[in-house]
Amino acid sequence: MSKVSDLLRERNLRLDGRTLTTHRPISLQMDTHQTASGSSIVVTGTTRVVANIYGPYDCGLNEPGLEVTYSSAPFATGMRRRPQADERRNREVADLIEHTFTQALLLETFPHSLIKLELQVLCDSGAALPTAINAATTALIDAGIPMKDMVTACEVGLIEVTRPDGSIATHIAADTSAEEERRGVHFPIAVMPSTGEVVAVMLVHTLPRSDLLDELLEVGLDTCKWTHGQLVGQVKALVGEKMHVCGMVE
Amino acid sequence: MGVNNQVFITEALQSDPPLRVKHETLMSFRKVAFEFGNVGCCLVSLGDTRVSATVTATIGEPLQNQQNEGRILISVNDTARHATMAEKSLLENLLQAHLTRVITRLNAVNREALVIADNKVWILRVDAKILNNDGNLTDACTLAAVAALRHFRLPITDVTHHADGSQRVKVMPASSHDPRPLDMPGEPLSCSFMVMPTTPPTIVADPTAEEEETAACSPVTVLIDGAGRCCGLIKPGGPPIPPDTISALVKAADELTRPLCKRLSDEVAVDHQRRKAEMIRDARMRDT
Numbered sequence: 001m002s003k004v005s006d007l008l009r010e011r012n013l014r015l016d017g018r019t020l021t022t023h024r025p026i027s028l029q030m031d032t033h034q035t036a037s038g039s040s041i042v043v044t045g046t047t048r049v050v051a052n053i054y055g056p057y058d059c060g061l062n063e064p065g066l067e068v069t070y071s072s073a074p075f076a077t078g079m080r081r082r083p084q085a086d087e088r089r090n091r092e093v094a095d096l097i098e099h100t101f102t103q104a105l106l107l108e109t110f111p112h113s114l115i116k117l118e119l120q121v122l123c124d125s126g127a128a129l130p131t132a133i134n135a136a137t138t139a140l141i142d143a144g145i146p147m148k149d150m151v152t153a154c155e156v157g158l159i160e161v162t163r164p165d166g167s168i169a170t171h172i173a174a175d176t177s178a179e180e181e182r183r184g185v186h187f188p189i190a191v192m193p194s195t196g197e198v199v200a201v202m203l204v205h206t207l208p209r210s211d212l213l214d215e216l217l218e219v220g221l222d223t224c225k226w227t228h229g230q231l232v233g234q235v236k237a238l239v240g241e242k243m244h245v246c247g248m249v250e
Numbered sequence: 251m252g253v254n255n256q257v258f259i260t261e262a263l264q265s266d267p268p269l270r271v272k273h274e275t276l277m278s279f280r281k282v283a284f285e286f287g288n289v290g291c292c293l294v295s296l297g298d299t300r301v302s303a304t305v306t307a308t309i310g311e312p313l314q315n316q317q318n319e320g321r322i323l324i325s326v327n328d329t330a331r332h333a334t335m336a337e338k339s340l341l342e343n344l345l346q347a348h349l350t351r352v353i354t355r356l357n358a359v360n361r362e363a364l365v366i367a368d369n370k371v372w373i374l375r376v377d378a379k380i381l382n383n384d385g386n387l388t389d390a391c392t393l394a395a396v397a398a399l400r401h402f403r404l405p406i407t408d409v410t411h412h413a414d415g416s417q418r419v420k421v422m423p424a425s426s427h428d429p430r431p432l433d434m435p436g437e438p439l440s441c442s443f444m445v446m447p448t449t450p451p452t453i454v455a456d457p458t459a460e461e462e463e464t465a466a467c468s469p470v471t472v473l474i475d476g477a478g479r480c481c482g483l484i485k486p487g488g489p490p491i492p493p494d495t496i497s498a499l500v501k502a503a504d505e506l507t508r509p510l511c512k513r514l515s516d517e518v519a520v521d522h523q524r525r526k527a528e529m530i531r532d533a534r535m536r537d538t
Contacts, residue, residue, distance in 0.1 A: 088346075091340060103468075195492075197491055201484070203482055204356065207479065213497075
């Protein structure tokens, strides 16, 4: 524990060598699965999430709209987890993602149809849920489903370190790693980048200062904007490449 | 819900002055009532939403990796659901996850105080039952669970160590040893809102079932602890809200939960005084 505080105090660095606001690199692949209408793989650091979109197709007896399934591969984390406990959490996460996207998508353009979004976490080394949201956004772009905005998400964490005099210093860290998530508080935040409005946030922790909430949200918004820039750049590059291959542009 | 109802609700909320079916103002709770049953039982009604919570305690072993902490098990049961259905519904799942987070992460109960002896801890069970759903189940469940925990009294235990290293735990009867209340440092309460994406956003506290179903609304829950500090912000999707609305929500939640928090401790105290008076009276009746 002392090493963490020394690193932060003396060199302003986190355990993996990043500063508090540095995001891990994001990379992106689109159109990865031929069987799906849209698909993508988003990698944040070493966290890797696959997103597949099926549909829109006739919903039959099901409810029209968006249906999300979220699951984590058994080998995603280093720990063996009880499948039952996992399943309960996955349902909650899937519900959050579903509500995040139903408002962003122009679902009224697809009446009586169902869109299935399947998310699979292949490797979770921190910030799996935000990576899943980013993967879902890019898969929806790949599937050509109209959206109001690219919903982007990031994880924000609190690192609490004890100072030599015994008091506790709280640092806000963007894009937490698995190691940081085990140690302290972290929460996902999803925003609409063009308006800077908050779509989803899930924070439950007694904050040491009352003004900390505003700071946390601010860091969250900034990080999401950065993530959005990265995603847009890479999506444009990938789509441009594809259009070039198809002969749509010179 | 029909389109007519939705239009009616949204138009009434945006009229001047804003009107609601079951509330006095946009920023008010419906009538909150606590009814206490046995020790650790509480029925909370929030308007027509009714949730009962029961706390029971047994002695058992701690979890392998948390040797110095007692355990708290939480379950939420929607009585409207068919009892033979094996799997929990999504609603129950979400509420159970919410209660678990609130009670364990926000230090609602000091779990270290639940340790009795080596490898023996109190295991608390909090069972919340939804009796009627008229919206804002999040707040009703949190209030019921917290009220039941505050009403609960833990029996006094006596540990005797034998010479051979073994130990014996004896639970003292309530008649001779007054059971003690739980150590609850956090005192979290939740306060839920619906935010309508108008300009400026219309904020509605304590939404009813019909207001929750109004499609364009976005639900936000703010958690406030006993000291009036914000200790949680939950927005599970829905239409986006600007960040400055969030600070307004936190401020409003603080004002709304403060009287509630005080009333809860007052009512728990009053009920226990009444209980004690009854016990003394009964004892006297037996003596004479």
